[in-house]
Amino acid sequence: MSDTAMDPVVRLTGVTRSFAQGGVTIDVLRGVNLAVNPGEIVALLGASGSGKSTMLQAIGLLEGGFGGRIEIAGIDASKLGKDQRAAVRRDHIGFVYQFHHLLPDFSAIENVVLPQLITGKPRTDCETRAVELLDALGLGQRLDHRPSQLSGGEQQRVAVARALANKPHLVLADEPTGNLDEATADIVLAQFLALVRDQGSAALVATHNERLAAQMDRVVRLHDGVLA
Ligand SMILES: Nc1ncnc2c1ncn2[C@@H]1O[C@H](COP(=O)(O)OP(=O)(O)OP(=O)(O)O)[C@@H](O)[C@H]1O
Secondary structure, eight states, X not given: OOSOTTOOSEEEEEEEEEEEXXXXXXEEEEEEEEEEOTTOEEEEEOOTTSSHHXXXXXXXXXXXXXXXXXXXXXXXXXXXOHHHHHHXXXXXXXXXXXXXXXXXXXXXXXXXXXXXXXXXXXXXXXXXXHHHHHHHTTOTTOTTOOGGGSOHHHHHHHHHHHHHTTOOSXXXXXXXXXXXXXXXXXXXHHHHHHHHHHHTOEEEEXXXXXXXXXXXXXXXXXXXXXXX
C-alpha cells in the first residue's frame, strides 16, 4: 500500500473538479498540486467561492467527480471503491466543520466515544480517551451535556475532540472557528493546534483569516483553481 513511512499524508497531483449548473460549467479546481507531510499543519486560504471546501471534500474522499490523482498516506484513492474509501477515511482522517455537526441526542462524551467504537476499540478505552481530550479542551465539567446545552465555542471544542479521537494522521478542518466570535475563535484554534501538534497529526485548515493562518506551519492559497 504505502511505499515508505515518510509518504506525504496527502499528495494531490493535477486535481480538477468542475460543476455543471444551469447549462454553465464552472471549473473550480483546475489542476491542484499539494503535498502535506506527516505532522505538518497547513493553512488553506482563498476567497469565498475559490474552492476550499471542494478541495477538502476531494481529500476527504467524500465525493467522486474529481480528476487527477489523490493519495492519502501513500494510498491512491482513485483505485478504491466506496467501502475502501470509507475505510481510508476511518483509519486516517478526522474532520472539523464550521458548524459542529454533533449528534444532537448524544452527550459530549458520547459524541467523542462513537467514532472510536467504530474502530473496534473497547468502550472503556474510548471513554478514557474522550475524557482526556474533553478535559484538555476545558470541558471536563460538561461531559454529559448534549450539544443544545453547550455554547457555540463549547460545541466546536467537542467537534475538535471528536475529530482527534482516533489520532488520525490527517485532520481536515473547514473554517473550524468561522462561526465563533474573535476571542473564542482564538482560544479554540489555539487549543486545536496544540492538540494536533501534541499527537503529531497533520492538518489542512481552510480559513479566510490571515491572522489565524499565520499560526500554522505553512500557508497555501487557492486562486483561479490552482494553489500558489
Ligand atoms: N454541488 C455543487 N454544484 C454546483 N456548484 C458547486 C457545488 N459545490 C460547489 N460549487 C461551486 O464551486 C465553487 C467553490 O465552492 P466552495 O464551497 O468549494 O468554495 P469555498 O472556497 O469553500 O467558499 P467559502 O469560503 O465561501 O466557503 C462555488 O462557486 C460554488 O458555487
